[in-house]
Amino acid sequence: MSLSPSSASNATITEQLMLRLKVPTKLRNLEATLIVFAMIVTTAALALVDIGVTGVVNPSIIGLSVGLGAIVLAMHVAQRFVARDADPLILPIVTLLNGLGIAMIHRLDLSAGLTGWEANATRQMVWTAIATVVAIGVIVTVRNHRVLQRYRYVWMLVGVVLLMLPLVPFIGVTINGARLWVDLGFVSFQPGEIGKIALALFFAGYLVTARDSLSVVGKRLFGVTWPRIKDLGPIVVVWAVAMLVLIFQRDLGTSLLYFGLFLVLMYVATGRAIWFVVGGGLFGTGALIASQFLTYVQGRFDAWLDSFNQANYEAVGGSYQLVQGLFGFASGGIIGTGLGAGYPGIVPLAESDYIVASLGEELGLVGVFAILALYLLFVARGIRIGVNGSDDFGRLLAVGLTFVIALQVFIVVGGVTRVIPVTGLTTPFLAAGGSSLVANWIIVALLLRLSDTVRHQREAVPGA
Amino acid sequence: MIKELRRVSIGIGVLFGALFVSTTVIQVFQVDNLRVDPRNVRTLYDSYATERGSILVGSTLIAESVPVDDVYRYQRTYHGGGLYAPVTGYFTVNQGVNGIEFAMNDKLSGQSNSQFFDQIIALVSGTDPRGASVKLTINAAVQQAARDALGELTGAAIAIEPSTGRILAFVSTPTFDPNDLASHDSDVVRSNYDALLNSTARPLINRAIGGDLYHPGSVFKLVVAAAAIDSGMMSAQSTVPNPSKLDLPLSNSTIYNASDTSCGPGRSVTIATALRLSCNIPFAQIGVQLGEARLRDYAEAFGFGATVEVPMKTTPSIFPAGMDDAQLMLSSFGQFDVRVTPLQIAMVSSAIANGGLLMAPTVVDSVLARDLSPLSPFTPVEYGDPISADTARILRDMMVDGVADGVANGAQIPGIAVAGKTGTAENGVDQPYTLWFTGFAPAENPRVAVVVVVENSGGKGTPGTGNSVAAPIARKIMEAVLAQ
Numbered sequence: 001m002s003l004s005p006s007s008a009s010n011a012t013i014t015e016q017l018m019l020r021l022k023v024p025t026k027l028r029n030l031e032a033t034l035i036v037f038a039m040i041v042t043t044a045a046l047a048l049v050d051i052g053v054t055g056v057v058n059p060s061i062i063g064l065s066v067g068l069g070a071i072v073l074a075m076h077v078a079q080r081f082v083a084r085d086a087d088p089l090i091l092p093i094v095t096l097l098n099g100l101g102i103a104m105i106h107r108l109d110l111s112a113g114l115t116g117w118e119a120n121a122t123r124q125m126v127w128t129a130i131a132t133v134v135a136i137g138v139i140v141t142v143r144n145h146r147v148l149q150r151y152r153y154v155w156m157l158v159g160v161v162l163l164m165l166p167l168v169p170f171i172g173v174t175i176n177g178a179r180l181w182v183d184l185g186f187v188s189f190q191p192g193e194i195g196k197i198a199l200a201l202f203f204a205g206y207l208v209t210a211r212d213s214l215s216v217v218g219k220r221l222f223g224v225t226w227p228r229i230k231d232l233g234p235i236v237v238v239w240a241v242a243m244l245v246l247i248f249q250r251d252l253g254t255s256l257l258y259f260g261l262f263l264v265l266m267y268v269a270t271g272r273a274i275w276f277v278v279g280g281g282l283f284g285t286g287a288l289i290a291s292q293f294l295t296y297v298q299g300r301f302d303a304w305l306d307s308f309n310q311a312n313y314e315a316v317g318g319s320y321q322l323v324q325g326l327f328g329f330a331s332g333g334i335i336g337t338g339l340g341a342g343y344p345g346i347v348p349l350a351e352s353d354y355i356v357a358s359l360g361e362e363l364g365l366v367g368v369f370a371i372l373a374l375y376l377l378f379v380a381r382g383i384r385i386g387v388n389g390s391d392d393f394g395r396l397l398a399v400g401l402t403f404v405i406a407l408q409v410f411i412v413v414g415g416v417t418r419v420i421p422v423t424g425l426t427t428p429f430l431a432a433g434g435s436s437l438v439a440n441w442i443i444v445a446l447l448l449r450l451s452d453t454v455r456h457q458r459e460a461v462p463g464a
Numbered sequence: 465m466i467k468e469l470r471r472v473s474i475g476i477g478v479l480f481g482a483l484f485v486s487t488t489v490i491q492v493f494q495v496d497n498l499r500v501d502p503r504n505v506r507t508l509y510d511s512y513a514t515e516r517g518s519i520l521v522g523s524t525l526i527a528e529s530v531p532v533d534d535v536y537r538y539q540r541t542y543h544g545g546g547l548y549a550p551v552t553g554y555f556t557v558n559q560g561v562n563g564i565e566f567a568m569n570d571k572l573s574g575q576s577n578s579q580f581f582d583q584i585i586a587l588v589s590g591t592d593p594r595g596a597s598v599k600l601t602i603n604a605a606v607q608q609a610a611r612d613a614l615g616e617l618t619g620a621a622i623a624i625e626p627s628t629g630r631i632l633a634f635v636s637t638p639t640f641d642p643n644d645l646a647s648h649d650s651d652v653v654r655s656n657y658d659a660l661l662n663s664t665a666r667p668l669i670n671r672a673i674g675g676d677l678y679h680p681g682s683v684f685k686l687v688v689a690a691a692a693i694d695s696g697m698m699s700a701q702s703t704v705p706n707p708s709k710l711d712l713p714l715s716n717s718t719i720y721n722a723s724d725t726s727c728g729p730g731r732s733v734t735i736a737t738a739l740r741l742s743c744n745i746p747f748a749q750i751g752v753q754l755g756e757a758r759l760r761d762y763a764e765a766f767g768f769g770a771t772v773e774v775p776m777k778t779t780p781s782i783f784p785a786g787m788d789d790a791q792l793m794l795s796s797f798g799q800f801d802v803r804v805t806p807l808q809i810a811m812v813s814s815a816i817a818n819g820g821l822l823m824a825p826t827v828v829d830s831v832l833a834r835d836l837s838p839l840s841p842f843t844p845v846e847y848g849d850p851i852s853a854d855t856a857r858i859l860r861d862m863m864v865d866g867v868a869d870g871v872a873n874g875a876q877i878p879g880i881a882v883a884g885k886t887g888t889a890e891n892g893v894d895q896p897y898t899l900w901f902t903g904f905a906p907a908e909n910p911r912v913a914v915v916v917v918v919e920n921s922g923g924k925g926t927p928g929t930g931n932s933v934a935a936p937i938a939r940k941i942m943e944a945v946l947a948q
Contacts, residue, residue, distance in 0.1 A: 264475075268468040313503070323503065329490045330498030331506045343506050365491040369484065376480050383473045387466055395465055399472060410479040417486035 027088040027455075028080050034092030035076060039069045042099025045339060049107040052340015052362075064106060067125050068099055071132040078136045079448065082143065085455035086448040087385065093378045094429055094444050098128055098437075100371070101430035103339070104351070104358050111345045120351050120432045127434035131441035138445035145449055149393045152205030159198035160241055162191035166249055192254045193426075193439035196404050197446075200261060202238065204396035207269035211392075214270050243286075250296060253411050253423030259283055260407045265400050269392075304421035321348050325357035325416050329368075336364025351432040353424055356413050371430070372413070379406045385451045398450050401443045509535065510573075516540065517572040517595035519552055519564060520832070521602045527552050527565070532648075540646045546639030547611055550620075550670050551602060551827055553776070554642040558650045559657045563670075564598060564827065567775040571596045571831050596839055597832040601630035606912075609944035610635045613937040619899075619918040620671040620806045622825075623941050626814040626904060626913045628844040629823030631774065633941060636671040671917070673778035677803035678917055681889025682742045682930070683900045684798030686812050686859065689739050691762035692750050694855040700862060703732035704749045712790035719793065721745055722871075722888070739862045740870035742886060744797040751796025752789055759783065759796070765850035766822065767811045772847075774807065774826050781808040798889055810915035811847070813902045816863070817883070817910035820856035822847040864907045872901065874935030877943060881907035884938070886930030896921035901934035905942045912945040914938045 046061040072095045079086050106121035114120065142148065148155075165182050166172040173181040182191055207214070214232065239262050243255060263279040290297040302312050303319035307326070312318045324347045331342055344350045344358035351358070360368045382402025389395035405428050412431075415422040426436040490498070499507050515538055519527035526548045529538035540555045542548070553563015561569065574595035603623075610621040610633040623633035644656040660668050669675040692698040708726040711718050727733045727743030738746035751759060763783040764770070772778045781804040787795060794800035807825065815822035824847040830838045851859075863883035866872040872884040884903030891898060899922055904913040916938045922928030 264472055268465060268472060271465070271468050308501070323501075326490055326494075327498055327501065327504040327506055329487065330495045330504075331510075333491055333495055343509055346505065360487065360491065365487060368487045368491070372480060372483055372487075376477075379476055379480075380473070383469060383476075386469050392465060395469065399469055403472065403476065406476045406479065410483065413483045414479075414486065417483065417490055419482050419486045 025084075027086070028076070028084060031079075031088035031091055032073075032076060034088065035069075035072055035095055038092045038096035038099060039065065039072075041096060042068060042103060045100060045103035046106060048339040049103055049110065050340070052338055053107060053110040061106070064102055064121060064125055068095070068102065068128060071129050075132050075136055075139075078139060079452075082140055083448055083452035085452045087381050087451035089381050090378060090444060090447055090451070093374050093381075094441075097371070097374055097429035100359070101355065101427075101432070102128070104344075104355055104362075104430070105432050107340055107362070108345055108351045108358065110340070111343075123434070124432050124437070127437045128441075130434070131437040134438055135441040135445035138442055139449055142446070142449055145394055145397065145446070145453060146391065148201055148397070149205040149208065152202050155198045155202040155205065156238055159195045159202055160238065162195035162198060163241070165191045189435040189438075190433070191435070192249075192251065193435040194442075196254075196257060196261065197401070197439055197442055199238070199258060200265075200397065200400040200404060203262060203265045204393055204400050207265055207396060208393045211269040214266075247290075247294075251424070252297065252300065252421075253415075253425035256283075256411055256423060257404065257407055257425065261400060261404055264403050265396055268399055269396060300421045300423070304418060307418065321354065322416065322418070322422055324348075325354050326418070328354075328357045328361035329417070332361040332364040332367075334365045336360075336362050336367055338362060352426055353412070353422075353431065354416055355427055355431045357416050359430070372409075375406070375409050375428075378402075381451075382447055385447060385454060388454045389450065390454060394450050394453065398447060401446055405440065405443060514574050515594040516555075517574070517597040517832075519548075519572075520597060520599045521548065521604050521607070524604065526600075527642075534648055536648050539648065542642045542646065545641050545643075546667075547607060548602070549639045549642050550636040550672060551600060551634050551776075552642060554645040556645045556653050556657065557648060558653055559645060563776055564600070567773070567777070568598045568828065568831075571598060594834055596834075597836065599829045599832055599838075600827050601625075601632065601829045601842070602634060602827060603632040603945070603948075605948065606633040606941060606944045607635065609633070610937075610941045611637075613940040614916075614918075617918050617922060617933075617937075618665070618671075618920060619916065619934075621916045621937065621941060622672055622806055622810045622914065623945060624810050624814045624825055624913045626817035626910045627823065628842075629814070629825045629847070630829065630842070630844075631825055631827045632912065632945060634672055634827055636669070638665045638667045640667040670776070671806065671919075673772075673774065673776060673805050673807050675779070677779060677781065677805060678898045678900075678919075679889035679891060680798035680802055680804045680809060681887035681898065681900055682744075682797055683809050683812075683885050683887035683902050683915075684802055684804070685739055685742065685747050685796075686816065686863075686885055686902070687763055687766060688747055688751055688754070688759065688796050689735055689862065690766075690812075690816070690851050690855060690859055691754050691759050692735060693858055694762070694851040695754065695758055697754065698735060698750070700736040700858050701734050703734050704738070704746045704753075706731055706733040707745060710745045710748060710793075712793055714788065715790045717790065719744055719748060736862050736865065739885070740865045742866070742871045747797045748793035751792050756785070756787055756792055759792075760785070762850060765848055766815060767808055767847065768804075772807065772811070772825065775828060778805055778807055781805055798887060806915045806917045809900065809902045809917075810913060813883075813885075813904050813915065814913040815850050816856050816859045817904035817913045818856075819853040820851040821849055860907055863903060867903065871931055872903070872935055874931040875901060875903055875939045875942070877905060877939055877946070880905055880946065882939075882942065883907045883910075884935065886935055888929045888931075897928065899928050899930045899934045901930050901938040903938060903942075905946065912942050914941050916941070 043065040046065055047057050050057045050061060075091060102121055102124050105124050109119040109121050171182050173183045182189055263275055266275040267273060291301045299317050303322060306312055307319040307323050313320055313323055328344055328347055331337060339362050342361040344361050347354045347357055359371060379402055382398055386395045386398035389398055408425055408428050411423055412425045412427045414420045426433045428440045498504060516529040518525045526544050527542050530541050532539040542552060551564055553565045555561050555565040572595040606623050614621055614635055614637045618637055621633060621635045622631060624631050640660050645653055647653050706726045709718050709720050721727055721743040727741055727746055728737055733746050760783050768781045768783045771780050784801040791800050795802045811822060811825060824845040829842045831840045833839050860883050863885055864881050867875050867882045867884040872886045875882050875884045882903055882905040884901060887900030889898040899918040902915040904910040916934040918933050922933035
């Protein structure tokens with residue numbers, strides 16, 4: 001193409017064209033560069049793990065490293081076609097977290113002597129591939145996020161069904177005292193992880209339409225305008241169902257996660273902080289009652305408040321795992337033992353629930369801060385997408401999805417570091433677990449889609 | 465809605481702030497508490513994972529860490545069987561650590577501050593961290609001679625170089641093989657440990673510096689004589705009455721000299737003669753004249769009441785408080801509740817041998833880096849200055865007389881002036897005696913101060929005395945030093 005710089009009108013069109021072509025390319029090029037950086041860090045971590053544990057670099061890590069790089073690049077290429085304006089930081093951050101997770105899981109495989117398909121790292125790799133393919137599917141299929149709002153009641157149904165699934169006889173499985181798994185014979189997964197996305201979609205979709213009636217219409221009582229039952233109804237029903245199911249499934253972490261999501265979206269949609277007071281009070285009361293009457297909740301509280309008590313330490317479901325995790329953190333200190341040089345395998349579930357303790361032991365406080373900073377950066381990008389959003393549904397969805405990730409990190413890391421009782425959730429992107437990976441990669445795809453819309457519209461409507 | 469979003473992001477910031485704080489608290493401020501928790505097996509694994517430094521006698525390794533293929537990565541191995549066990553101690557997975565393995569653990573494990581730069585270098589270069597080695601002052605030939613001389617007897621022997629405090633021999637019998645406790649199989653360790661612990665011979669007791677302590681008997685007369693002369697209250701030729709028996713005041717008990725007669729001819733006896741012949745009655749009278757407070761001052765100046773670290777911690781030797789005259793009389797010849805470690809008596813002899821200056825006894829010569837270059841070379845440390853050079857010389861002469869022409873003649877070495885003092889301590893009615901010898905040689909220029917203690921009168925049914933059993937053992941130890 002030959003453009004004449006002498007023509008003023010031509011120049012404007014050229015500038016417009018250049019702007020459209022160049023800016024997104026810049027974003028995608030930045031993303032590609034950062035992904036390469038994330039892959040270098042991941043590969044180095046895998047190599048250090050091998051050297052630390054066995055003394056030599058095993059060629060099998062090339063499979064893990066190249067595999068992760070290839071599928072993330074596939075996602076990147078897909079964005080070049082269908083989401084050119086998407087946020088350039090989200091994918092590299094998630095790649096790095098996912099890669100560090102695989103490196104630590106590989107490290108734990110080595111000390112446990114697991115190889116081939118027995119190895120958790122191999123399975124995590126396959127799940128990452130599946131999750132990325134699903135994410136690519138989402139970003140290719142969902143070209144306009146507003147479509148999702150139309151199906152809000154479908155999401156409600158999907159969310160409730162997914163939550164109920166583990167209670168169905170024959171396919172529901174109880175693992176570690178919590179009935180939140182579904183085993184279909186060829187594959188087992190935690191439907192609750194996917195459920196959180198369905199509920200976020202429903203809450204966001206419903207609140208957008210109901211927010212005015214929720215905040216304006218209603219009776220005034222105690223100086224507060226209370227919404228009509230009619231407007232609140234569907235949300236309360238969904239929330240109550242979620243709570244009941246979760247109590248029966250004995251999954252405190254997911255329960256807390258949904259509750260937090262619900263409160264935050266109510267607050268953002270209506271702009272009334274009273275929801276935090278009411279909701280927090282409800283949850284606090286519920287937790288207090290549960291801690292008095294449900295022995296497993298009581299045990300969790302004892303293990304949290306008096307972890308080093310020998311009786312709690314030895315109790316079934318007591319503080320043994322928590323205390324061993326703390327020993328791991330302490331053993332790492334500020335700079336860590338170095339990858340492959342600690343004993344993270346001592347802690348039960350070191351590759352899933354306690355992967356942060358494993359990373360804290362070998363990478364030290366420095367490593368933990370770096371990982372938390374990555375999450376914080378991810379959350380900052382997500383909130384930014386919400387703030388810049390062109391429509392309220394997009395804003396609510398962006399903040400809902402972002403908050404789910406942030407709160408899940410807080411619940412897990414807060415649990416293993418004794419800020420709150422241990423509840424048993426997986427650390428997003430890091431921990432071994434297929435359902436969690438698929439769910440969180442779908443969140444990534446949705447956030448990328450939302451961010452693409454934000455920028456795309458800004459380009460399309462100059463001055464907006 | 466923008467306002468709410470900002471507030472939500474502040475809320476998320478608070479949540480993450482809590483995580484930054486909680487991880488910092490755990491990984492920085494609670495680290496020391498968490499690391500020492502007995503349930504934290506990482507600390508145990510770590511002490512194995514670093515290649516623990518060796519322990520050397522001369523240039524010979526007597527304890528080293530050998531690489532093995534298990535979770536502990538290194539197997540602690542001891543050479544010489546039980547010969548060095550009283551010094552090295554043991555290093556177990558579940559029954560603790562003692563001896564030099566414990567006292568020098570921070571150096572051996574590479575955790576001491578002086579090895580900080582080594583740790584950094586190991587971290588940067590990627591080499592395995594490795595502890596420093598510890599070279600002992602023990603002399604292999606003297607140690608072997610002492611061990612052989614004690615043979616099957618139960619007791620202890622220590623040889624010290626008086627001018628430096630270097631311990632040349634450090635023996636406690638019966639002994640044990642620390643390899644039995646070094647297994648990585650915790651059940652094996654536990655059963656071996658229990659067997660040693662429950663053995664009637666009590667091999668795990670380090671009799672040289674710990675255990676139940678011994679009555680010193682007549683070797684304590686050195687402390688009393690030192691107090692009498694150094695305080696200026698008496699001289700070597702000062703006399704006390706010389707009866708053949710003495711009724712203890714306010715008591716029905718009567719005390720006798722070992723000979724059951726008076727202390728040599730004459731109605732009075734000098735301190736010099738009383739020490740040479742080791743008579744109880746004269747020393748009982750001297751002790752009362754000096755008084756409890758003055759005796760204690762001198763005893764403590766020699767080390768009584770203190771936990772001496774060699775660097776293994778010793779049990780403090782006891783000089784009782786608040787005694788009446790009868791008790792003070794008994795204490796003045798090392799009976800009643802006077803209790804000592806053999807090391808304490810060796811320190812008394814060492815001070816006399818070194819002109820009154822007591823050097824701090826130690827078994828550690830130097831700490832060696834990875835290439836066996838010394839990190840900290842040996843420097844003699846003064847423990848104290850319990851008596852003057854004049855007093856030391858007077859005591860030395862009396863002790864030389866004791867060996868040449870007294871009740872310590874079992875320690876005579878032809879052609880060498882040996883200074884010595886025996887003891888035959890009673891442990892109660894019909895109980896076997898504790899037999900002692902302490903001394904040094906050559907008297908003019910001492911190269912070695914020794915102590916030997918033998919329990920149970922020297923064995924079944926033998927009417928042993930310090931002179932007949934302990935003195936010949938001490939002579940062999942001194943000869944081993946003088947032969948070098």
